[in-house]
Amino acid sequence: MRSASRILSLTVLGFALLAIGLGISSPAQAGDVPLPNPAKAFKGEQCVEPNDVMRRNHFEFLKHQRDETLREGIRGQKYSLNDCVDCHAVKSPDVAGGKVRTLKPFCKECHDYAAVSIDCFACHTGAAVPGIGKQSALPSNHDVTNAIAALEKHLGKGADQ
Amino acid sequence: MTDKSMNSVDKARRNLLKGGAAAAVVTLAPGVTLQTVQAAVTGPATSAKRWGMLVDANAPEGVWDLAVEACKAEQGWGKTENVNQATDPQWIRKVSIKDPKTGAKATLPVMCQHCAKPPCVDVCPTGASMKRADGIVLVDKHICIGCRFCMMACPYSCRSFVHEDVRGQKPHMPRGKGTVEACTMCVHRVDKGQKPACVDAVNAAGSNAIIFGDLNDPNSDIARAVSKFVTQRIRSDLGVEPGIHYRGI
Numbered sequence: 417m418r419s420a421s422r423i424l425s426l427t428v429l430g431f432a433l434l435a436i437g438l439g440i441s442s443p444a445q446a447g448d449v450p451l452p453n454p455a456k457a458f459k460g461e462q463c464v465e466p467n468d469v470m471r472r473n474h475f476e477f478l479k480h481q482r483d484e485t486l487r488e489g490i491r492g493q494k495y496s497l498n499d500c501v502d503c504h505a506v507k508s509p510d511v512a513g514g515k516v517r518t519l520k521p522f523c524k525e526c527h528d529y530a531a532v533s534i535d536c537f538a539c540h541t542g543a544a545v546p547g548i549g550k551q552s553a554l555p556s557n558h559d560v561t562n563a564i565a566a567l568e569k570h571l572g573k574g575a576d577q
Numbered sequence: 578m579t580d581k582s583m584n585s586v587d588k589a590r591r592n593l594l595k596g597g598a599a600a601a602v603v604t605l606a607p608g609v610t611l612q613t614v615q616a617a618v619t620g621p622a623t624s625a626k627r628w629g630m631l632v633d634a635n636a637p638e639g640v641w642d643l644a645v646e647a648c649k650a651e652q653g654w655g656k657t658e659n660v661n662q663a664t665d666p667q668w669i670r671k672v673s674i675k676d677p678k679t680g681a682k683a684t685l686p687v688m689c690q691h692c693a694k695p696p697c698v699d700v701c702p703t704g705a706s707m708k709r710a711d712g713i714v715l716v717d718k719h720i721c722i723g724c725r726f727c728m729m730a731c732p733y734s735c736r737s738f739v740h741e742d743v744r745g746q747k748p749h750m751p752r753g754k755g756t757v758e759a760c761t762m763c764v765h766r767v768d769k770g771q772k773p774a775c776v777d778a779v780n781a782a783g784s785n786a787i788i789f790g791d792l793n794d795p796n797s798d799i800a801r802a803v804s805k806f807v808t809q810r811i812r813s814d815l816g817v818e819p820g821i822h823y824r825g826i
Contacts (some may be wrong), residue, residue, distance in 0.1 A: 484621075488622060498748055540748075
């Protein structure tokens with residue numbers, strides 16, 4: 417038993433040293449791979465959280481809420497994959513020949529960069545359908561949308577504020 | 578201020594704090610706003626309710642085809658392309674039975690029976706097979722590993738394994754290869770206050786062959802019907818206490 421625990425502790429130490437070594441010897445080379453450039457939201461001006469929060473935590477939001485929705489039956493909360501689709505689904509030649517708006521190209525942009533492989537889209541289509549999310553109450557091509565955008569621009573309230 | 582109104586205020590405050598009841602408001606100009614959407618948080622499901630159905634097996638056989646087709650259309654299963662007919666998923670089936678002694682026949686739909694003591698939940702090694710507080714039995718496909726223990730355990734053979742790639746899923750019902758699925762009692766509709774798709778389809782044809790409702794509410798249609806007629810649950814000897822009741826079998 418004692419030798420087994422010693423081997424275990426040595427292994428842990430080895431991994432720790434390896435991690436430190438990697439950290440020192442190969443810092444992230446930002447110039448090597450082009451930075452991701454996801455498409456701007458199809459609808460809406462501001463996401464449910466600030467952009468930096470969404471970039472770091474979107475998966476936590478989605479995972480937490482999916483459990484509450486499925487297991488406890490709590491619906492209509494702030495974070496929703498369908499709402500992601502509603503605003504961020506874009507047309508891409510990679511998906512269905514560019515005929516439908518889907519979420520895949522938007523997610524792929526950063527997930528490819530970060531080498532993240534998740535299988536949401538094995539079950540969720542990510543395809544936009546009318547009325548899928550809260551933003552759908554106001555169609556993107558609605559006259560009012562342009563009027564609001566023009567007015568906001570006029571009042572100096574850009575998308576970043 | 579009475580206690581009751583205090584409670585409603587507290588509830589509204591809680592919803593507001595959770596960010597659920599907050600409406601998206603666009604400011605057009607100072608003092609002029611456009612309210613785009615009113616989203617409200619619903620749930621959680623509570624054990625005060627016990628969703629169930631009462632199926633009348635004496636109804637004309639044709640209504641069950643309507644129910645099956647409505648289920649396919651609502652949930653997106655039952656497509657014929659890219660499917661092996663021997664192993665295709667079946668969420669609800671039309672079953673014909675005959676008593677060999679008397680020759681009496683009946684046709685009835687059989688789907689997940691939404692047991693109060695579901696054997697599929699007992700055997701699941703990951704916790705994917707689960708029962709909601711209101712009695713609806715579901716598969717959490719996020720953590721289903723496709724072991725199919727639940728299919729072995731189900732006394733009603735009501736669960737299906739998805740063998741093939743799935744395309745064109747509905748936004749409310751994600752489905753994927755390698756997971757187990759079954760009737761959800763249209764949980765996405767029930768949570769909105771609607772009836773399951775099969776019940777709506779049967780009702781739309783002018784039939785009352787399936788009654789859906791809260792078995793715990795003595796004033797609901799189903800509770801009154803269950804107290805009025807002699808009903809039966811399939812394999813009630815197993816003691817799993819299904820939420821689906823039948824008449825005429």
